[in-house]
Amino acid sequence: MPVQEFQLIEHYFRNGQRQREDVVVGIGDDGAVVRVPAGQELVLVMDTLVSGVHFPINTAAYDIGWKALAVNLSDLAAMGARPNWFTLALTLPDTETAWLEEFSRGLFDLASQYAMQLIGGDTTSGPLSVTVQAHGLVDEGEAMLRSGARPGDRIYVSGTLGDAAVALAGLQSEASVTTALRERLDRPRPRLELGQALIDVASACIDVSDGLLADLVHILESSGVGASVDSTKLPLSDAYREHESDVNLALSGGDDYELLFTADPDQSSRVEAIATQLKTPLTCIGEITRDTTMQCLDAQGTPMALGRLGFEHF
Amino acid sequence: MPVQEFQLIEHYFRNGQRQREDVVVGIGDDGAVVRVPAGQELVLVMDTLVSGVHFPINTAAYDIGWKALAVNLSDLAAMGARPNWFTLALTLPDTETAWLEEFSRGLFDLASQYAMQLIGGDTTSGPLSVTVQAHGLVDEGEAMLRSGARPGDRIYVSGTLGDAAVALAGLQSEASVTTALRERLDRPRPRLELGQALIDVASACIDVSDGLLADLVHILESSGVGASVDSTKLPLSDAYREHESDVNLALSGGDDYELLFTADPDQSSRVEAIATQLKTPLTCIGEITRDTTMQCLDAQGTPMALGRLGFEHF
Numbered sequence: 001m002p003v004q005e006f007q008l009i010e011h012y013f014r015n016g017q018r019q020r021e022d023v024v025v026g027i028g029d030d031g032a033v034v035r036v037p038a039g040q041e042l043v044l045v046m047d048t049l050v051s052g053v054h055f056p057i058n059t060a061a062y063d064i065g066w067k068a069l070a071v072n073l074s075d076l077a078a079m080g081a082r083p084n085w086f087t088l089a090l091t092l093p094d095t096e097t098a099w100l101e102e103f104s105r106g107l108f109d110l111a112s113q114y115a116m117q118l119i120g121g122d123t124t125s126g127p128l129s130v131t132v133q134a135h136g137l138v139d140e141g142e143a144m145l146r147s148g149a150r151p152g153d154r155i156y157v158s159g160t161l162g163d164a165a166v167a168l169a170g171l172q173s174e175a176s177v178t179t180a181l182r183e184r185l186d187r188p189r190p191r192l193e194l195g196q197a198l199i200d201v202a203s204a205c206i207d208v209s210d211g212l213l214a215d216l217v218h219i220l221e222s223s224g225v226g227a228s229v230d231s232t233k234l235p236l237s238d239a240y241r242e243h244e245s246d247v248n249l250a251l252s253g254g255d256d257y258e259l260l261f262t263a264d265p266d267q268s269s270r271v272e273a274i275a276t277q278l279k280t281p282l283t284c285i286g287e288i289t290r291d292t293t294m295q296c297l298d299a300q301g302t303p304m305a306l307g308r309l310g311f312e313h314f
Numbered sequence: 315m316p317v318q319e320f321q322l323i324e325h326y327f328r329n330g331q332r333q334r335e336d337v338v339v340g341i342g343d344d345g346a347v348v349r350v351p352a353g354q355e356l357v358l359v360m361d362t363l364v365s366g367v368h369f370p371i372n373t374a375a376y377d378i379g380w381k382a383l384a385v386n387l388s389d390l391a392a393m394g395a396r397p398n399w400f401t402l403a404l405t406l407p408d409t410e411t412a413w414l415e416e417f418s419r420g421l422f423d424l425a426s427q428y429a430m431q432l433i434g435g436d437t438t439s440g441p442l443s444v445t446v447q448a449h450g451l452v453d454e455g456e457a458m459l460r461s462g463a464r465p466g467d468r469i470y471v472s473g474t475l476g477d478a479a480v481a482l483a484g485l486q487s488e489a490s491v492t493t494a495l496r497e498r499l500d501r502p503r504p505r506l507e508l509g510q511a512l513i514d515v516a517s518a519c520i521d522v523s524d525g526l527l528a529d530l531v532h533i534l535e536s537s538g539v540g541a542s543v544d545s546t547k548l549p550l551s552d553a554y555r556e557h558e559s560d561v562n563l564a565l566s567g568g569d570d571y572e573l574l575f576t577a578d579p580d581q582s583s584r585v586e587a588i589a590t591q592l593k594t595p596l597t598c599i600g601e602i603t604r605d606t607t608m609q610c611l612d613a614q615g616t617p618m619a620l621g622r623l624g625f626e627h628f
Contacts, residue, residue: 024455131403
């Protein structure tokens with residue numbers, strides 16, 4: 001949709017943005033041109049949301065815009081990066097102005113919180129799908145990776161787990177879901193300040209998007225270690241406890257967008273200080289082990305059968 | 315598809331790539347980390363191909379992989395950038411290994427010609443769609459833009475026009491299409507060397523993806539100028555002339571992936587030298603005018619009615 005596309009981009013995605021000084025060329029040419037300061041490295045993340053797969057079909061356009069950027073900022077957070085720019089590939093079945101208005105409002109409401117600039121993208125016709133690539137910076141060699149966890153490190157997670165999964169289960173069973181719970185699913189708040197604060201504290205870090213255990217497995221595999229998780233320590237919200245009688249959704253539900261990280265026990269006072277300073281709960285839920293298996297202990301200290309949660313092969 | 319996705323990426327997109335020295339972290343973490351040398355600027359381009367919209371549904375997987383990267387490299391070419399890295403967001407209805415094998419072969423056959431490295435991406439379930447973001451570098455302030463065309467500049471285009479459109483029209487009418495013509499549609503060859511050679515020669519540049527006139531309009535609008543195009547000068551292949559009796563598809567057919575650029579008449583000997591050196595036809599098809607309209611003259615020197623081609627509003 002050449003001409004239409006151009007007008008679309010002009011109207012909803014170009015106008016009214018504050019120009020960042022490090023953007024040489026933004027939207028409106030064959031590509032964008034940006035500057036990366038000396039001594040810094042560029043961090044790139046990319047995530048696609050497909051309608052009906054990554055968000056319920058009836059999700060509000062505002063929330064789709066918000067979430068498409070938020071899930072990417074969560075990845076930048078996990079690397080400790082400072083967010084700068086993003087690009088958007090939007091595939092739309094049709095061009096409804098009311099939808100676009102709300103979508104772009106959600107997108108820019110989040111972007112402007114971090115003075116991020118949309119610098120380019122593509123708009124195509126097709127089944128609804130949104131791909132965002134976000135770009136951030138870290139000081140040379142400072143990016144937090146999945147690969148630094150060492151035996152004896154403590155395992156921490158921010159915030160509470162499983163709320164988005166509870167909201168999704170509620171929607172799927174057509175139960176009533178509170179606004180607060182629904183917000184955990186539709187408007188995740190990326191932990192950018194936390195990620196940056198953890199840069200020289202955490203030994204490994206990942207964001208929890210696929211579910212706690214699935215993402216912990218990524219750290220364990222990258223680091224060549226194992227873990228023992230105490231399921232009684234999982235941080236659960238009151239809303240979670242109201243809806244769920246066990247920890248399964250907290251262990252394996254997706255869409256948490258919390259940070260899961262490991263740190264040497266020597267760092268525990270710094271972890272506590274960061275939690276206080278950022279007013280963000282950081283809960284120790286277990287320990288990294290030399291033995292390369294993953295154990296999750298129940299209230300009796302007995303290893304849970306993780307096969308039911310899809311982890312039979314680890 | 316968390317676990318499946320991970321295995322998919324590992325198998326088809328990670329293995330066997332040559333590691334570039336400027337890639338600090340590639341596939342396999344929350345994001346990629348790369349280095350941009352001092353004195354250079356980062357150029358980012360992003361294009362989505364949707365099945366049935368940007369390529370015929372029966373297109374070979376190899377060609378989809380090739381084209382998804384090629385259309386992005388064509389944008390980098392238009393800015394004069396040197397290609398380095400790319401990311402891939404792949405949405406697939408199902409996980410057919412034969413399809414993925416061929417898709418990744420097409421993608422990497424092109425990538426390896428330019429020593430490009432795939433540094434990240436996302437794989438999701440849904441209707442087939444491929445988004446690539448490609449990253450290149452230019453020396454500070456050297457990117458070619460659409461906005462530099464000046465009255466009196468000559469308008470040039472590389473290669474031949476309309477071949478992909480002829481191939482597509484042939485497929486749609488179930489006529490037989492030669493392999494050479496079909497290749498113009500399915501395996502465009504981005505003009506990267508040409509783009510880099512034009513950096514201090516061209517006053518404005520764009521790649522022809524939406525059709526010659528549509529892309530010329532982008533230059534004219536960005537530069538605040540007009541143009542007079544001589545339709546008898548359009549470079550047409552023998553195959554084009556065999557199938558078509560008029561220039562309409564050369565003027566408005568898409569998918570050419572040639573470079574359209576403007577240059578001061580003082581630069582004409584340098585343009586000729588570049589054409590010779592790169593063995594790439596560069597044809598002068600018209601001139602930039604002060605008057606901000608676009609004219610296209612037929613063999614009698616009469617302005618053609620562009621309304622039929624969708625340009626009534628310019």
